[in-house]
Amino acid sequence: MKIKSIHVYSNDGRRRDVTFHDGLNVITGRSSTGKSALSDIIEYCMGRSTFNVPEGVIRDRVVWFAVIYCFDGEEVLVAKPAPAPGALSLNMAMVRRGAKVEAPDFSELAVNDSDDGVVALLTHLLGIPENTTDVPIESSRASFDANVKHAFYYLFQKQGIVTNKDQLFYRQNEPQQPQAIKDTLPILLGVSGKDKFTLESQLRYAQRELRLNAKLLQQAREGIDNSEERAIGLLSEARAVEIPLGDSDVPPTALLGRALDWKPTSVPEDDGARVSGIENELLDLRERRREVQRRIDGAQQFAKRAEGFQSEVSEQRERLSSIKALPVDKATGEWQWPFAQANIGMDGPIAKALLGELETLDAELTAVAGERPALVAYLTDQQKALADIGDQIRGKEVELSSAIATSEMATQLANRNNAASRVVGRISLFLENLVPNTELLRLQAEERRLKARVADLEERLGADDSDTRLASTLSNIALHMSGYIRDLGGEFGEYPAHLDLHHLTVVIDRPGRPIYMNRTGGGENHLAYHLAALLALHRFAATYDHPIPRFMLIDQPTQVYFPSETSYAAAGGSIEQTESQKDADLEAVRRLFETLQRFTTQDAPGFQLIVTEHANLREDWFQAALVEDPWTKPPALVPDNWPDVPLF
Structure with a gap:
């Protein structure tokens, strides 16, 4: 897998193409011309959703990015629109495949796939076998499948990494990435395969x-x-x-x-309404009994008062009846008032009043005596009614007791059935599980x-010598590392060196005490160790046809040979300006590019190295490696006359 070309599109439909070739590719020029963004564009079009292109002209003027990848017998175009303003990622893509693929016109760009589809396609075409990472059962991390994105670690040596003594691989400083490198590199190197x-x-x-x-x-x-x-x-x-x-x-x-043959006992219907009805009838009967009793009590009180009245009237009449002792006028036969003059009779007012009172008492005594039989009859009727109501109450109480007993019996039967049902259920479960x-x-x-x-x-897995094969693979990679360190002028090049997969660093095997990369000094040494490890890794993968892409991007490696960033930037892609930097170690710059050139022609023929630079060398082989004329007028990747993308 190599890079055929990179394409960017303007909002008005114009396209800018950058075409690469096998071997050493150098893009040199001034600062802020878009060189360092090339690796971000390639990564974005290899299925990474995060958009890492720096803010500036590229984000302001480019609406689509595309990369054409070359495989054996096939080319694949992956194009992706730029995320919307303010967005940090995009998961949509356009994919086009064929024996030969050309960059489409702006009008042909249309989303037809996603990043997941891009990753799956590139993984398949790259030849990464079906796999899963070997994660111990007791580990908290989950297994996953290695894919083309796990090759990114070995494809990009960006400006901040290429001379970093603490970080060997791209993204090694991000969470979970070191372990992902350790888990997937054996798969990519063929140590842990499909079998x-x-x-x-x-x-x-x-x-x-x-x-x-x-x-x-x-x-x-x-x-x-x-x-x-x-x-x-x-x-x-x-x-x-x-x-x-x-x-x-x-x-x-x-x-x-x-x-299990048990059937529940038939349960009488719990007639709660009947119990309630009887209780209501009892309440009515008791109220009626109280009403009759009140009437009887009233009649009896009346009778008592009548007897007292009769007694008083009789007593009064007896006192008045003494008037019968008055003398009788023999001539008229009438009573006469004894205190009256002779022969005046009862014509006096006192006599008349007494006689009138006596007559009234006689009348009242007669009335009372006449009402007594009716009162006795009334009391008799009421007492009979009271007795009838009492009989009804007693009957209803018996009926209520029977209804309550029936309800309690129904409840007991239901409870017994429920208990029996539970036991039968447990027996059924026991018999079903009885093996x-x-x-x-x-x-x-x-x-x-x-x-x-x-x-x-x-036993078959134990016979798999993955650990031994991994150690052998790392030894083969280490075989060439010391030579590259010497070629690049790195310190301790006289000693063997190896890639420490556990610590993800380079180790110099000096007798007595090994030297780790982070304990060495000088950017020239760190650059030498970085390139030695990655060139040896890619040489092994290319020699034994392992599924790692056959390209690598190196961003501004020769900066370490200039006295300052200012002097390095001043080279500006010009041969004359490069040679004018008297304090720069131009021999080391030349040695670096000679090593890279030799790698792509002899060590791993056809391997594609893409180097972005400020330096420019006069040698013909270096000039032949230039992809384009030096990018001298910013921005070189994006033309000046392209319009800005509307913000809304």
């Missing part, structure tokens, strides 16, 4: 089946060991809730089987089979 992935998947499946079978077998054994005791306990519960079981000489499990001897034998045989399967897979 191991298949065996590991089969082993995980077999181990899971073995654990499940072991659980079932344990349950079966525990069930058999405890079945007799549990059966006796369930029989006791069944008898407690009056489930008929029959002959007790039958084995417990057979008796329990009979319990017969044949099932136990089957589970034991399955356990033996699965153990044999797991042992076989573990």
